[in-house]
């Protein structure tokens with residue numbers, strides 16, 4: 001039954017937030033009869049699902065909800081969810097009294113109850129079983145995401161996540177397999193497994209069951225018939241043991257693209273960040289991956305200007321970037337976050353101008369790498385899963401190693417794996433012609 005109640009959700013931040021937003025929409029559709037709209041002005045309920053990993057998205061939250069409040073329909077409610085909701089809690093309502101409710105990143109299962117209670121604030125980070133009783137979230141018809149764990153047990157000194165998403169609990173493997181199966185039954189051919197730290201999977205469950213491992217989980221999931229591609233994010237370089245790398249190399253369903261968050265190339269800084277590995281360990285793991293997996297693409301996250309970072313430390317980071325030849329780099333300038341241990345290093349903070357310079361240097365280095373390597377795809381033939389058709393008559397999809405490709409096509413290609421002959425390349429994507 002369709003209803004007149006409209007929901008608008010704005011999502012900031014990571015893929016966990018995207019999935020949480022999809023769960024919020026599904027819960028409100030199922031229990032409260034809302035349908036989603038892309039037009040904020042039409043909505044009866046406006047939700048902003050936030051990120052607090054860096055300060056910028058937090059500032060953006062307040063400017064955004066201020067705008068929403070001015071432009072919203074009369075009587076429309078505004079709610080704030082996600083990580084910033086967890087760490088600021090009722091202060092959000094103090095600062096923006098027109099906000100109707102606040103729901104933390106670990107409490108989204110409560111969404112259907114709080115939307116009707118003006119002023120409610122749900123931000124506990126204790127374990128909440130209902131947290132993972134959601135179905136798979138759909139990015140599109142062919143790709144679904146499934147959470148495999150919640151929270152994070154690492155204590156990276158710059159990171160606010162352990163405060164906002166709580167301790168790490170793994171979701172039982174049979175529940176994950178059931179969810180993946182369900183998504184596949186509904187037409188998904190690609191699955192994205194999500195967790196803050198996926199390859200520490202299986203150390204703690206909410207019941208007293210024995211430990212499991214991420215490698216074993218990958219093996220369980222890859223047995224599902226008609227599932228063609230498995231992706232996951234984020235693995236931690238520290239837990240990339242040989243067993244995992246060997247499974248990655250030999251399991252044909254695993255997409256040949258891996259996110260390896262470096263954060264810094266300096267062993268000294270990695271120690272100050274409490275990342276648990278050295279520059280050499282990271283290089284060793286990346287080299288082993290490249291050796292065993294042909295055509296592997298490696299993506300990464302890097303923070304520059306962490307407190308105490310010297311020019312030499314920064315050069316170590318650039319050195320790793322040169323050696324590993326990352327295919328995509330998400331760059332960040334260190335941003336001090338509330339209640340994180342790195343705040344104790346305040347006297348070692350790097351002047352903002354130097355931080356910006358280092359960020360630009362890193363971006364430039366990587367840009368040159370992409371400009372030198374992306375054209376080498378021209379003339380090759382790649383295989384893509386076609387995911388969508390754009391209004392201009394182009395279809396788009398991704399190769400197995402997760403490079404985006406555009407080509408002229410039609411809706412008959414949707415959901416199919418097709419060969420594409422590449423005719424041009426930009427720094428981030430390829431363009432080609434579908435071979436029939």
Ligand code: 5AD
Pocket residue numbers: 014053054158159160261263301302303332333334335336337
């Ligand atoms: N400052 C800058 N970047 C950060 N990240 C996490 N916390 C901070 C911070 N305080 C980055 C890390 C992480 C990514 C999701 O965000 O690189 O991998």
Ligand code: SF4
Pocket residue numbers: 152153154155156159160161162196197236
């Ligand atoms: Fe934050 Fe580190 Fe956990 Fe990633 S592994 S969420 S950076 S504490």
